[in-house]
Amino acid sequence: MSTDTAPKPPQSRDDFISGQEVRWCPGCGDYAILATVQRTLAKRQIPREKYVFVSGIGCSSRFPYYMNTYGFHTIHGRAPTIATGLRCVNPELSIWVITGDGDGLSIGGNHLIHCMRRNVDLNILLVNNRIYGLTKGQYSPTSEISKVTKSTPFGSIEHPINALCIAIASEATFIARTLDTDPVHMSYVLSRAAEHRGISFVEIYQNCIIFNDKTFTPITGRDTRDDRMVYLEHGKPLVFGKKKNKAIKLNGLDPVIVDLDDSQHQKDLVIHDEKAKEPHYAYLLTQMEYPEMPVPFGVFRAIERPTYNKLMQNQIDQAVSMIGKGDLRKLIYGSSTWTVS
Amino acid sequence: MVDASKMTEEKTKTSKPQSKMSSIIVRFAGDSGDGMQLAGDQFTDTTAVMGNDFATLPDYPAEIRAPAGTLPGVSSFQIQFSDQIVSTPGDLADVLIAMNPAALKVNLVNTKKNGMIIVNESVFTEQSLKKANWQTNPLTDATLKDYQLLKVPLSDLTKNALKDHPLKLQEVERCKNFFSLGMMFWLYDRSLEHTINWIQSKFKRRPEIVNANVAALKAGYNYADITETMPSQYKIEKAKLEPGTYRKISGNTATAMGFVAAAHIAGKTLFYGSYPITPASSILHELAALKNFGVKTLQAEDEIAAIGTAIGASFGGHIGVTGTSGPGLCLKSEALNLAIMAELPLVVIDVQRAGPSTGMPTKTEQADLLQAMFGRNGESPIAIVAPRSPADCFRMAFEAVRIAVKFMTPVILMSEGFLAEGSEPWKLPEIEKLPKIEINHPSAGKTPFMPYARDPKTLARPWAVPGTPGLEHRIGGLAKADLTGGVSYDPANNQKMINLRAEKIRRIADDIPEAVVNGPESGKLLVLGWGGRYGSIYQAAQEIRRGGQEISFVHLNYVNPFPRNLGKIIKHFEKILVPELNMGHLLFLLRAEFPGVNAIGFNKVQGQPFQVSELVAKIKELL
Known part of the structure; x- marks a missing residue:
């Protein structure tokens, strides 16, 4: 196709903005995510017709309508299935699944698991705001225990699900977390996700200003974030704190916070390894939760495994090379025929 | 007892008389582990090679291995083959092969009075009779007095035939389906060649299994040839099918x-x-x-x-x-x-x-x-x-x-x-x-792309493929604006889009063949069927016609939309009989589409197809 070889004028964010009026609530974290996705994609060398955004149902699932790319706003929880089918028949597209905590982890939990374990070459952005927004404020699978919502007037009695634990248990090959209020970090994570071959799973902490305002503020707020967030960098220790004077060590299987000002703690620090072969370390990171521990952001895991769509194509190529391209007549006529004259 | 293994192989000519038959229904029945589907399949393959027309019906339980010898574990396979056109597996079997008491119990209702029943006598023990809920032994009481009963110790004969083969007892036991198949091959004068080839290729890595199965097959064939209880062979000539390769x-x-x-x-x-x-x-x-x-x-x-x-x-x-x-x-x-x-x-x-x-x-x-x-x-x-x-x-x-x-x-x-x-x-x-299937994916033109613009004839929208430059668009489950496909909650637009989609489906009627009346184009009764009921309706119509009466039927391959001439056809009949394996689905649709139609349902939900005789009786009642 000529578009692949001819030098293209650089793309801008505007190229990725569709004409559809954006209809999220004023102040919704989704605006920042949309803008960051548009800016990030514009920087990549891939023309916009190669992008497809597939979503389910929920506030964030309106996303495809606002992207001037190909898009499919599907049904509740099923976006990974449609994206999988699309990927199986087209190896060239850059396919993005936009889902939420309800869409992805509740009604669509099954598909999310299987899409990750198969390592389909897709990018999944799970926008987590710990609430059902579009249905006007019921608790979600990531809502905290005791949370009072319209459907839990006496507080939720359900233990919340941890999105990244599900991703690790499902052996996703790229797992990351970012947040709506840090566009620079988000853009970095999205670029990494886009470059990864295989499933990329990104949890994005997002604020629902109407039904669950400030749910992540104790962690990500301006005054608290330095002490309650830790940014992961491959090959480096997990340093955090306003003065960058805290880090993480392992006490047996438990991560503990140590004070770097104390010289005896400066060795044996946990060094972040996103390529760790076994998932144990990444799982341990997912267990670092507020308020006991700083919450990790960044790439938890980035490993290589053949993609589902590639393996599928390989079997076809192998069959063709071994027994030749299928002959329709031979297939239909089979091995045993008889003639009536 | 005859020692079949001692007999000479490849007997080409039988000494017994042959009688000609036009059509035969054979039913193989046994435990789900007895290999009855396999025996049926092999019999079918050979039937095909012999040039008969045929139709088959496997009937087996959902349980993979229900407890051996019990009624729920019975698996059966029925084939009708003929020198005439056959369109159903047949109603009641002319020959039932029952590998155990349970198979006999379950399948007796599927066997013609005076039909032949071959039972594996070896396993009619007190214990297995009890498992199959027989109070007394049907082989010795009057239960089977209306049938031609052949008591064949299939298991023992197979064991005997294979006594020199290096197989475990359990493996020997498994060969008895080939013994019974061999008997059937003799009875209907079929060649063993196709099945022997199949056995050789299927078990090519286990020559001892090949030898045993082939030996069992031949032993069954030879046993049938010499046993006095099978007095004659039946010959079914080739069917006169349309010329072609099959x-x-x-x-x-x-x-x-x-x-x-x-x-x-x-x-x-x-x-x-x-x-x-x-x-x-x-x-x-x-x-x-x-x-x-x-x-x-x-x-x-x-x-x-x-x-x-x-x-x-x-x-x-x-x-x-x-x-x-x-x-x-x-x-x-x-x-x-x-x-x-x-x-x-x-x-x-x-x-x-x-x-x-x-x-x-x-x-x-x-x-x-x-x-x-x-x-x-x-x-x-x-x-x-x-x-x-x-x-x-x-x-x-x-x-x-x-x-x-x-x-x-x-x-x-x-x-x-x-x-x-x-x-x-x-x-x-x-x-x-084969019909052509032409697909034209659009590419970018001078005017903005309209994902919901429509082909004026079919009302189909364009099928734009992701990756095509200039056609970026969004689709989804929310109500769509006409032409642009954008999200729209406009009331008039919603009505229009729903009308368009309905009209699109209606227009398929212009693209499919008209319904064809088999029989006179007007009359007292039209039988109207759909899907898998064709065979039994066709066969019933043949039987009615053989009896000297006229009957018309229409069969639907296209159920929505109906063929465009269906309304016209049914106006020419006083009554419409609608046989279906449900409680009246097509009937419901007909009444909705053609108000006032005098349609009568004939319904059955027993997990089994109609028997031709049931249909014939119903049609006669209405004629």
Whole structure:
């Protein structure tokens, strides 16, 4: 196709903005995510017709309508299935699944698991705001225990699900977390996700200003974030704190916070390894939760495994090379025929 | 007892008299582990090679291995073969082979009075009689006085025949199906060659098994030749089928080939997303093996994912197909509606089974029709087609794809267990003469792309493939604005789009063949059937005509929309008889479409197809 070889004028964010009026609530974290996705994609060398955004149902699932790319706003929880089918028949597209905590982890939990374990070459952005927004404020699978919502007037009695634990248990090959209020970090994570071959799973902490305002503020707020967030960098220790004077060590299987000002703690620090072969370390990171521990952001895991769509194509190529391209007549006529004259 | 193994092999000429028969129904019955389906299959293959017309019906339990010797564990296989055209596996068997007391108990009702019953006498012990709920031994009391009973110690004869073979007792025991098959081959004067070749290729890595099975087969043949209880052989001449090349085919295999052929003709990848479910699974098995045709199959995590992946493949510009049975169709409803709203081509095959709920998974029924028509929220018309016989599954699978891509709509292909697993001779199509399937994906033009602009004739919208520069657009389940496809809650627009989608489905009627009346074009009674009922209606009509009466019937392969001339046809008959394996689905649709029609239902939901005799009796009552 000529578009692949001819030098293209650089793309801008505007190229990725569709004409559809954006209809999220004023102040919704989704605006920042949309803008960051548009800016990030514009920087990549891939023309916009190669992008497809597939979503389910929920506030964030309106996303495809606002992207001037190909898009499919599907049904509740099923976006990974449609994206999988699309990927199986087209190896060239850059396919993005936009889902939420309800869409992805509740009604669509099954598909999310299987899409990750198969390592389909897709990018999944799970926008987590710990609430059902579009249905006007019921608790979600990531809502905290005791949370009072319209459907839990006496507080939720359900233990919340941890999105990244599900991703690790499902052996996703790229797992990351970012947040709506840090566009620079988000853009970095999205670029990494886009470059990864295989499933990329990104949890994005997002604020629902109407039904669950400030749910992540104790962690990500301006005054608290330095002490309650830790940014992961491959090959480096997990340093955090306003003065960058805290880090993480392992006490047996438990991560503990140590004070770097104390010289005896400066060795044996946990060094972040996103390529760790076994998932144990990444799982341990997912267990670092507020308020006991700083919450990790960044790439938890980035490993290589053949993609589902590639393996599928390989079997076809192998069959063709071994027994030749299928002959329709031979297939239909089979091995045993008889003639009536 | 005759020691069959001592006899000379390859007896070419029997000393017994031969009588000619026109049509025979044989039923093999035994435990699910007795290899009765295999014996039936082999008998069928040889029947095909001998040039008879035939139709088969496997009938087996949902349990893989129900406790041995019990009634629920009985598996059977019926074949009707003839020198005439055969369109059903037949009503009652002329010959029943019962490998144990349970098989006899379950299948006695399926056997003709005066028919031949061959029982494996070796296993009619007190204990196994008790397991099969026989109070007394039917071989010694009067139970079978109306039948020609042949008590054959099949197990013992097989053991004896194989006594010099180096097999475990259990393996010897398993060869008895070939002994019984050998007897049947003698009875109907068939050659052993095809089955021997099959055994040799199937077990080529285990020569001792090959030798034992071949020996058992020959021993059975020779036993039948010399035993005094089988006084004569029957000869069934070749059937006068239409000239052409034929093969034996089952419905699910034909379905799989129909999809492959359609995708091939269209120059597209066939993508088949499916979740294992009886009796649809073998379509997945067939397609999964066809990698060198570029067929992509995905065994999904559930029924919803199965249809989701197929929709994704369709969105990507290829042939998305998903297969299931009734309970799976329930789960696919929401996604099916998405494909209707997004106006993407998609084929859903529903291999119907007896419901409701889990129902009787291995038994046949036609009771998903109204679900297919109406089982979705909102106004969601869909095209429905149905094959009439196992081989016809090829043509209708092909048609389903053709309609789906031409009209940009999901199509439901309604097969059923009876067709899926039954087999018959298939007159093979000439590949060059298969209908064309032309697909034109748009590319960017001078004016802005309108994803919901429509072909003036078919009302299909353009099928723009992701990756095409300049056609970036968004589709989805929310109400769509005319032309642009943008989200729209405009009241008048919603009405318009719903009208357009309904009209699009109606226009399919201009693209499909008219219904054909078999028999006089007017009269007292028209029999109107659909899908898998063709065979029994055809055979019943033949019988009525042989009795000197006239009868007309119309068979529907296209159920929604109806063929455009159906209304005109039915006006010329006083009464319409609608036989269906449900409680009146087509009847309901006919009454809705043609108010005032004098339609009478003939309904059965027993997991079994109609017997021709039942239909004949009903027709006679109305004539």
